[in-house]
Amino acid sequence: MSIQNAISNRELLDQQERRESNARSYPRRIPLAISEAEGIYVTDMEGNKYLDCLAGAGTLALGHNHPAVIEAMEQVIRDKRPLHTLDITTPVKEEFVNELFSTLPEGFRDRAKIQFCGPTGGDAIEAALKLVKTATGRQSILTFQGGYHGATHGTMAISGNLGPKKNVQGLMPDTHFLPYPYTYRCPFGVGGEESHLISSQYIENLLDDPESGILPPAAMIFETVQGEGGSIPAPIEWIREMRRITEERGIPLIIDEVQTGIGRTGELFSFEHAGIVPDVFVLSKAIGGSLPLSVVIYDRDLDAWEPGAHIGTFRGNQMAMAAGTATLKFIKENRLVAHAGEMGERLLQSLQELQQEFPEIGDVRGRGLMVGVEIIDPAKPHSASGSQPADPDVASGIQRESFKRGLILEVGGRHGAVVRFLPPLIITREQVDEVVSIFREALIASLAE
Numbered sequence: 001m002s003i004q005n006a007i008s009n010r011e012l013l014d015q016q017e018r019r020e021s022n023a024r025s026y027p028r029r030i031p032l033a034i035s036e037a038e039g040i041y042v043t044d045m046e047g048n049k050y051l052d053c054l055a056g057a058g059t060l061a062l063g064h065n066h067p068a069v070i071e072a073m074e075q076v077i078r079d080k081r082p083l084h085t086l087d088i089t090t091p092v093k094e095e096f097v098n099e100l101f102s103t104l105p106e107g108f109r110d111r112a113k114i115q116f117c118g119p120t121g122g123d124a125i126e127a128a129l130k131l132v133k134t135a136t137g138r139q140s141i142l143t144f145q146g147g148y149h150g151a152t153h154g155t156m157a158i159s160g161n162l163g164p165k166k167n168v169q170g171l172m173p174d175t176h177f178l179p180y181p182y183t184y185r186c187p188f189g190v191g192g193e194e195s196h197l198i199s200s201q202y203i204e205n206l207l208d209d210p211e212s213g214i215l216p217p218a219a220m221i222f223e224t225v226q227g228e229g230g231s232i233p234a235p236i237e238w239i240r241e242m243r244r245i246t247e248e249r250g251i252p253l254i255i256d257e258v259q260t261g262i263g264r265t266g267e268l269f270s271f272e273h274a275g276i277v278p279d280v281f282v283l284s285k286a287i288g289g290s291l292p293l294s295v296v297i298y299d300r301d302l303d304a305w306e307p308g309a310h311i312g313t314f315r316g317n318q319m320a321m322a323a324g325t326a327t328l329k330f331i332k333e334n335r336l337v338a339h340a341g342e343m344g345e346r347l348l349q350s351l352q353e354l355q356q357e358f359p360e361i362g363d364v365r366g367r368g369l370m371v372g373v374e375i376i377d378p379a380k381p382h383s384a385s386g387s388q389p390a391d392p393d394v395a396s397g398i399q400r401e402s403f404k405r406g407l408i409l410e411v412g413g414r415h416g417a418v419v420r421f422l423p424p425l426i427i428t429r430e431q432v433d434e435v436v437s438i439f440r441e442a443l444i445a446s447l448a449e
């Protein structure tokens with residue numbers, strides 16, 4: 001039974017529009033007020049229920065209000081634990097660090113250090129940049145086209161999307177964008193396997209060329225699956241090559257696991273697919289079990305920064321640490337990482353079947369439960385590597401029509417033409433099938449608009 005609300009979706013949305021910043025984003029595309037939420041479902045003010053495949057932008061590994069998470073938070077209150085402690089330690093924090101460290105790859109576990117940040121993904125990426133700059137005494141950062149690392153000045157500087165950057169002066173200098181192996185829209189115009197081989201070759205050459213124009217870098221940073229860039233998984237072999245190339249040249253490798261981390265891609269940490277270990281990786285979103293938390297985990301050899309080098313008031317959220325511990329334990333005890341891999345494969349395959357039916361689906365791709373469908377205009381000419389121009393209107397039509405049918409999906413990627421699926425890891429087979437069936441109806445409706 002859902003709560004009877006005295007106020008409607010429309011009234012709350014109108015209030016929001018009147019009072020909140022012009023910079024607000026999601027409510028423009030997902031126009032509802034959420035009254036209640038449980039598991040994969042959210043319910044709006046009028047009792048309409050939606051399958052939530054946005055899940056707090058990939059934050060809610062166990063879905064909304066999971067009993068294990070609620071119990072952990074209630075326990076903190078029952079035990080009269082402090083709720084906020086800056087970075088002063090507590091038993092709740094100790095348990096969180098123990099649980100998290102127990103999941104780290106062997107060999108790295110004993111060398112790992114952790115920095116609590118404050119508490120967004122963007123802040124933790126900022127910390128990681130400061131860490132490697134301090135440790136190496138260098139300033140250049142190598143990053144990738146299509147990467148997304150946050151909305152602060154530093155993280156925006158190393159992110160690809162020009163939209164938010166173009167009106168903001170004074171971003172972090174000395175950032176260098178490299179071609180990401182986006183095989184559908186291959187930066188080298190070849191596509192397929194060759195695309196990532198050329199990318200590795202290009203990067204290796206750049207780093208060894210004494211006239212490359214780039215000073216020896218403080219780090220290379222990337223997502224193994226670009227999220228906001230359009231759910232683009234880097235080929236496993238390319239990830240290994242990046243590790244080899246950086247290791248051979250003493251360049252710290254930072255993997256941004258903010259969206260991919262904690263089981264989403266079918267491994268607990270997405271770099272595990274490639275069997276590599278980065279020097280630094282960053283976790284946020286799912287690690288706080290629905291609450292704000294972010295950390296940088298790194299090799300102790302880089303621990304050269306001084307006391308207070310990365311401070312911030314809200315680095316001691318005990319509820320988030322308890323919720324994070326509960327999430328990690330639940331994932332382990334219930335084989336949710338493997339489940340995410342299986343459900344992701346089912347989703348991917350079903351969407352690939354739809355691709356045979358609809359020429360508007362240019363590409364279906366993903367890793368685990370981080371899946372994207374790139375919508376194109378099949379009437380337009382092919383590029384040299386076989387892709388066709390993006391069709392953002394049909395993509396946003398799919399989002400609108402899905403919403404009308406009770407499914408929340410995100411749209412992003414290049415030109416806003418990638419429909420993105422980021423469901424909680426607890427999604428069932430039946431729910432995957434329902435998501436695909438609604439997506440199909442929404443695609444038909446969007447094409448008829």
Ligand SMILES: Cc1ncc(COP(=O)(O)O)c(C=O)c1O
Binds near residue numbers: 057122149258260285
């Ligand atoms: C890969 C990646 N890095 C960093 C961030 C920034 O995290 P936050 O929005 O918490 O600052 C995001 C957010 O979507 C992300 O997807």
